[in-house]
Amino acid sequence: MADEERIKAAIAGADRHLNGWHGGPTVREQLAAIAEATGADERSDTYGQGERIGRLEERIAEMLGTEAAVFMPSGTMAQQIALRIWSERKRCTTVAFHPTCHLEIHEQKGYQRLHGLHARLVGNRHELITLTDLEGIHEPLACLLLELPQREIGGRLPEWDDLVAQTAWARENGIAVHLDGARLWQCGPFYERNHDEIAGLFDSVYVSFYKDLGGLAGAALAGDDELVAEARVWLRRHGGNLVTMHPFVVSAEQGLDERLDEIPGFVEHARALAAALRDVDGLEVVPDPPQAPMFHIHLRGDRERLCEAALGIAEERKVFIFGELSATSSPSIHYHELSVGESTLAFTPDETAALYRDILAGAAE
Amino acid sequence: MADEERIKAAIAGADRHLNGWHGGPTVREQLAAIAEATGADERSDTYGQGERIGRLEERIAEMLGTEAAVFMPSGTMAQQIALRIWSERKRCTTVAFHPTCHLEIHEQKGYQRLHGLHARLVGNRHELITLTDLEGIHEPLACLLLELPQREIGGRLPEWDDLVAQTAWARENGIAVHLDGARLWQCGPFYERNHDEIAGLFDSVYVSFYKDLGGLAGAALAGDDELVAEARVWLRRHGGNLVTMHPFVVSAEQGLDERLDEIPGFVEHARALAAALRDVDGLEVVPDPPQAPMFHIHLRGDRERLCEAALGIAEERKVFIFGELSATSSPSIHYHELSVGESTLAFTPDETAALYRDILAGAAE
Numbered sequence: 001m002a003d004e005e006r007i008k009a010a011i012a013g014a015d016r017h018l019n020g021w022h023g024g025p026t027v028r029e030q031l032a033a034i035a036e037a038t039g040a041d042e043r044s045d046t047y048g049q050g051e052r053i054g055r056l057e058e059r060i061a062e063m064l065g066t067e068a069a070v071f072m073p074s075g076t077m078a079q080q081i082a083l084r085i086w087s088e089r090k091r092c093t094t095v096a097f098h099p100t101c102h103l104e105i106h107e108q109k110g111y112q113r114l115h116g117l118h119a120r121l122v123g124n125r126h127e128l129i130t131l132t133d134l135e136g137i138h139e140p141l142a143c144l145l146l147e148l149p150q151r152e153i154g155g156r157l158p159e160w161d162d163l164v165a166q167t168a169w170a171r172e173n174g175i176a177v178h179l180d181g182a183r184l185w186q187c188g189p190f191y192e193r194n195h196d197e198i199a200g201l202f203d204s205v206y207v208s209f210y211k212d213l214g215g216l217a218g219a220a221l222a223g224d225d226e227l228v229a230e231a232r233v234w235l236r237r238h239g240g241n242l243v244t245m246h247p248f249v250v251s252a253e254q255g256l257d258e259r260l261d262e263i264p265g266f267v268e269h270a271r272a273l274a275a276a277l278r279d280v281d282g283l284e285v286v287p288d289p290p291q292a293p294m295f296h297i298h299l300r301g302d303r304e305r306l307c308e309a310a311l312g313i314a315e316e317r318k319v320f321i322f323g324e325l326s327a328t329s330s331p332s333i334h335y336h337e338l339s340v341g342e343s344t345l346a347f348t349p350d351e352t353a354a355l356y357r358d359i360l361a362g363a364a365e
Numbered sequence: 366m367a368d369e370e371r372i373k374a375a376i377a378g379a380d381r382h383l384n385g386w387h388g389g390p391t392v393r394e395q396l397a398a399i400a401e402a403t404g405a406d407e408r409s410d411t412y413g414q415g416e417r418i419g420r421l422e423e424r425i426a427e428m429l430g431t432e433a434a435v436f437m438p439s440g441t442m443a444q445q446i447a448l449r450i451w452s453e454r455k456r457c458t459t460v461a462f463h464p465t466c467h468l469e470i471h472e473q474k475g476y477q478r479l480h481g482l483h484a485r486l487v488g489n490r491h492e493l494i495t496l497t498d499l500e501g502i503h504e505p506l507a508c509l510l511l512e513l514p515q516r517e518i519g520g521r522l523p524e525w526d527d528l529v530a531q532t533a534w535a536r537e538n539g540i541a542v543h544l545d546g547a548r549l550w551q552c553g554p555f556y557e558r559n560h561d562e563i564a565g566l567f568d569s570v571y572v573s574f575y576k577d578l579g580g581l582a583g584a585a586l587a588g589d590d591e592l593v594a595e596a597r598v599w600l601r602r603h604g605g606n607l608v609t610m611h612p613f614v615v616s617a618e619q620g621l622d623e624r625l626d627e628i629p630g631f632v633e634h635a636r637a638l639a640a641a642l643r644d645v646d647g648l649e650v651v652p653d654p655p656q657a658p659m660f661h662i663h664l665r666g667d668r669e670r671l672c673e674a675a676l677g678i679a680e681e682r683k684v685f686i687f688g689e690l691s692a693t694s695s696p697s698i699h700y701h702e703l704s705v706g707e708s709t710l711a712f713t714p715d716e717t718a719a720l721y722r723d724i725l726a727g728a729a730e
Contacts, residue, residue, distance in 0.1 A: 026408075031399055032397075115479070233473050236471075
């Protein structure tokens with residue numbers, strides 16, 4: 001693997017970035033915009049109370065069709081808190097989620113070490129959870145967490161009927177269903193449904209303001225009034241009831257105002273790119289076609305040589321494609337995630353396919 | 366009690382504020398200053414990594430004389446994490462602190478509900494912890510938490526020799542000592558010692574960037590390399606490893622640069638105000654003399670009438686003194702905290718004494 005500093009320099013030095021994560025406004029520009037959106041006499045929220053944060057929480061509740069919502073600094077807090085509440089309500093410490101769930105792989109097992117919860121992992125780590133997987137569970141559960149789209153496997157989404165059947169299964173078995181909707185904003189085009197229809201299948205919903213929406217940081221947990229009131233108590237326990245979250249709140253509002261409507265265009269562009277990439281030898285699009293504005297690109301070859309070729313292009317042509325690749329089960333196939341955003345739109349399908357052909361050819365030399 | 370809206374309006378409408386908490390820059394001004402301090406090409410910290418956040422952490426470690434420090438969104442996180450680490454190292458779930466400790470009264474018992482810790486409360490809630498109190502503990506402890514100054518009792522500080530004796534007692538008994546130094550910045554003048562000398566008595570130290578220093582939010586936990594590395598793992602579990610904390614980090618730096626040196630002047634002013642207030646009938650300064658740039662003002666009379674008189678003055682003269690009073694053990698005595706800051710310097714001792722005489726006279730009418 002190329003070293004971290006070289007990758008950082010390549011990202012910083014590039015004029016164009018295929019991945020939507022890069023190439024947005026600088027933090028200075030973002031801060032200036034936040035200051036500008038702040039009234040001259042405006043007072044910041046204090047320990048979660050304030051006009052603007054209240055307005056944002058109401059807006060989220062309305063978008064998701066829930067009674068209430070609470071703003072939190074991170075999704076890690078929001079989801080652990082939701083599961084803890086369900087656990088206490090259902091008098092059961094076992095919760096179920098996919099093996100690639102954020103709680104399982106990115107949170108140092110906080111659900112266990114802070115909340116005493118036990119995870120029943122469901123389904124194959126390379127595939128979506130199925131109803132058959134759920135029917136194979138033979139122990140009490142407090143809550144089933146479903147992630148839409150399932151990020152770690154390329155942003156896959158179950159068919160609507162499958163989603164309805166899985167959430168119904170949970171309800172019939174007295175199990176709460178929580179939506180990891182970090183990227184719920186991405187799901188509209190695939191389901192051809194509004195956010196509230198999708199969220200309506202769940203008992204509690206987490207959404208993120210920095211993924212897709214470009215906020216500085218922040219998340220919300222939505223549900224019924226009682227759940228949200230209890231979540232505020234847990235938020236204080238977690239140390240997430242900050243003296244102020246004003247910059248996060250303003251940037252969340254700006255994300256909703258300015259970036260939400262762009263997402264269907266990103267999904268369309270993801271599909272157009274995928275259609276061209278499909279024909280590149282040594283490359284596979286996963287899933288094909290993409291269901292969200294993200295997918296995985298699997299490349300066949302030597303990992304170091306592929307990264308070297310991509311970084312070479314970044315350095316020479318100022319076009320950053322990727323700097324690292326992750327392992328798959330096959331030692332000769334490696335992948336990276338492509339998150340389609342503003343900066344991705346500057347790449348036509350043909351140019352993108354040509355770039356990957358160059359990388360694969362460069363690595364094969 | 367006057368209603369919350371009226372108090373807010375009185376604070377917003379006043380030209381001068383006795384309490385240093387009020388009357389600072391607006392959040393818009395603060396954000397503009399943060400944007401200005403941010404380089405045009407600067408990249409924000411990402412999940413706790415970045416040049417600026419690293420520099421701040423090193424600066425704190427150096428100021429406190431510890432090997433390392435980690436920036437966190439809140440002190441609630443920092444302290445629960447410190448105690449959890451000590452608990453696991455000492456293989457003991459009991460921790461000791463004052464009955465008015467932040468963990469006991471302001472965190473919805475997060476230490477217990479998230480970390481499974483048990484509290485052995487030490488000392489009388491109206492007084493500082495003494496060595497005799499500590500010697501009366503007959504059970505194993507993982508950690509003793511001392512708060513300097515003890516905020517809820519008027520910002521009191523133990524004599525240096527007492528502090529040395531208490532921390533030595535803990536060490537001799539194999540108990541870690543943690544400093545709740547939310548307001549450590551206030552302690553220099555009383556002890557006539559640098560921050561690192563005070564922090565040097567402890568195994569782990571928490572400091573805050575928004576109290577005294579005026580940062581937007583944020584805290585640091587300092588200690589040896591191993592403790593700080595472990596604290597970063599717990600930070601992720603807590604959901605405090607935010608995608609970025611850039612605005613908090615910059616405002617913390619600005620607080621250290623611009624406000625730290627003002628604190629000795631605030632302590633001096635607190636003592637000057639107290640010396641004049643001491644002679645006001647029906648008023649008691651606690652502690653007298655003040656040891657930090659904060660103290661309590663105890664007023665004798667009817668609580669509602671006292672608040673009414675103070676709010677009347679705020680509304681008529683645009684000078685905000687207090688809007689609410691807290692109960693004491695005596696039904697005829699009520700108090701508020703006075704935190705001496707920038708805006709307090711505009712009040713001379715004589716004017717301040719006259720204002721309280723007016724309030725007491727108004728309430729007695």
